[in-house]
Amino acid sequence: MERLAGKVILLWGWRRTLVALLAGAFAALSQPPFDFFAVCFVSFPILVWVIDGAAEQPGEGVLRRILRPFPIGWWFGFGYFVAGIWWTGNALLVEAELFAWAVPFAVLGLPAVLGIFYGLAVVIARLFWSDGLARIAALAFGFGVAEWVRGIAFTGFPWNAVGQAAMPAPVLMQSVGIVGMIGMNALAVFVFAMPALLASPRGRRTGFALAALMAALHAGYGFWRLNTAPTDPETLINVRLVQPSIDQAEKWDSTVRDRIFRTYLDLSARPPADGQEQPDLIVWPETSVPFFLAERPDALTAFGELVQDGQSLFVGAVRIEGYGSQANTRYYNSVVAINDSGEIVDAVDKIHLVPFGEYLPLADVLGRLGLTQIVQSVSAFSAGSERHPITTASGARVLPFICYEIIFPGIAGYGDADADLILNVTNDAWFGDTPGPYQHFRQAQIRAVEAGRPLARAANNGISGVVDAYGQVIDAFSVDAVGVLDVAVPRQSISSPVNPHLTGVVLVVLLGLWSGLVSLNVGRRSD
Known part of the structure; x- marks a missing residue:
């Protein structure tokens, strides 16, 4: 595993880009109708190793150091969304004589925009990057923040959030009632990325113990909740x-x-x-x-x-x-x-409302460019x-x-x-x-x-x-x-014992504090 990790870390140029792209595309198999969530235990460790290879260069400015890892996350996200939501182009073929020209913009353009959020996730993670287990926490923190922003920015589009990969069946959906999607997104990445520690002994035992505990609590809570549900509600x-x-x-x-x-x-x-x-x-x-x-x-x-x-x-x-x-x-x-x-x-x-489907954003500007909304039934x-x-x-x-x-x-x-x-x-x-x-x-x-x-x-x-x-x-x-x-x-009315949104926010903040403190301590030792 160390040899594989070393090869990935040393990738450069188009080879690094290709590996990030393919890792993201592979992760899309975790979403319906495939629900093959095990692929994430491959994709996210590879992402960790690719980020490991994005080392700072001597003499780089602050802005360059911050933005250097952005392309890694963007290519990962681009691959993930092209493979996961390519079907959006099918809507343009309903009236192909009018909109077939726009299929590439839907199939490639939308993933290109959504990839920005995963680029942001990696930039945030790299700011708190160190080695060992803490960098896994940093990546989980970055994705937790980025997925939250994706759900609200520009009216939001939280389709195929990474946390859904950890919920392929009802027994594994129950945790969302405790930590919300904010927490599920961060915790899913934390667990999925854990195999990256196989290539570095530091934090391996602690990391795998934490991942096993989280997975056991996640599945165990689901089994308990379903087994204690009323069997014959009115x-x-x-x-x-x-x-x-x-x-x-x-x-x-x-x-x-x-x-x-x-x-x-x-x-x-x-x-x-x-x-x-x-x-x-x-x-x-x-x-x-x-x-x-x-x-x-x-x-x-x-x-x-x-x-x-x-x-x-x-x-x-x-x-x-x-x-x-x-x-x-x-x-x-x-x-x-x-x-x-x-x-x-x-x-x-x-x-x-669906942008470009039910209304045209910036209609005055885009209308002059000849763009129209896809749905032509009414205004x-x-x-x-x-x-x-x-x-x-x-x-x-x-x-x-x-x-x-x-x-x-x-x-x-x-x-x-x-x-x-x-x-x-x-x-x-x-x-x-x-x-x-x-x-x-x-x-x-x-x-x-x-x-x-x-x-x-x-x-x-x-x-x-x-x-x-x-x-x-x-x-x-x-x-x-x-x-x-x-x-x-x-007739069912189930109350949550906690505020899941607040619990999820707290979890993401704790991951950020953990990775940040470790990174700061490492920086002080290196000085």
Whole structure:
């Protein structure tokens, strides 16, 4: 192992770049649908050794010394995100005649931007770098900070956070309710990078003992939590999830809108399967209504005929304000609640909009360059101002999140969600049968564990399903399946014994203090 580490440390130029790139790309196999988390025990030790080789040069200025390791982290991140989210380019092929030219910008450009955060992680780590175990703590600290920044900078995009690699199954998701994603990101890197100590005896025993203890606590807590969960909770609500798998190329085609709408109505009206209760709540996916409800009063009549006494219908629809005045018209991507009289009784608008998909950032500047948003169904969407639970006719309080809003850590609370059920409506038809829908579903599972509430997810073409408050899948459709899924959602409300966000922050700070103090002490001895 020492020989391998030595060879990696001595790499220079394009060879160092290539190894960092491949190590990052290899780490992407830890994410769904592969869930091969063991690759991280290879990728992160290699990253440690590559950083070891980024030694300071005599006579370098302070800024140069600080930025020297940045390319290592950037190439690692670039490889990780190209291999992990290449499928974003699939969305541009839905209207290939308009957007095929932009595929390289999605497949390579987005990873290039996201790689900046991993470059930042390595720069931070290198500032506290020493030798032995402390440098592992420094790397974990750097990634903890960088992943936190990635989740909030420029509206945030925390997709495929490194901590998710340590949560491939519900039994390994429970720790997020204690340390949050901030803590999971840092602790995962700390454990994954530990094999780097095989090449240096200093701190090896302590490091492996700590890693083994953390892994045992992580898995043990998960086993304990699942084994002590109530085995037969009462039913909160009977939900019907409608998954029609409408072709994205047809979705806003005016010539087939009535057919699409009728497909939704017919699927929703199906009788329950043998042994299933009549649904209390019927859910259609994101922007499932293929027209503006304000223009189609007959749609509300159809809703009134569909929804039976005591039922509620939640549909994804484009909501309009200022209708009739083009200059003041605002469009919202919304979940609209409809009662058994066919009346709209409540709505929640999407707050976290997708840049370039639902709105054009810096529209005045980029518009002059000929850039447009990808979604061409309506004008640019406006962001909603607040989120609130919608109460169904049966009395259940449902908190909706639209599409990728569900990827943001802690967005539904940490065991204190102001709702009985978390709802995620989405349209993953943009991405086809690629890793995208599987990664999206995984993040919804983790949000359910964070919130301590069951979660229902309705997707146009998958993955629709229901998970309990422990992240366990009760039932789900596969990608491209067509039909309705009737599920009895269990009544669960799980509180966290601590504040996971605060616990995660404290852990990251402690890692930074540890590595910083060791680095400072080493510096004093060398002086």
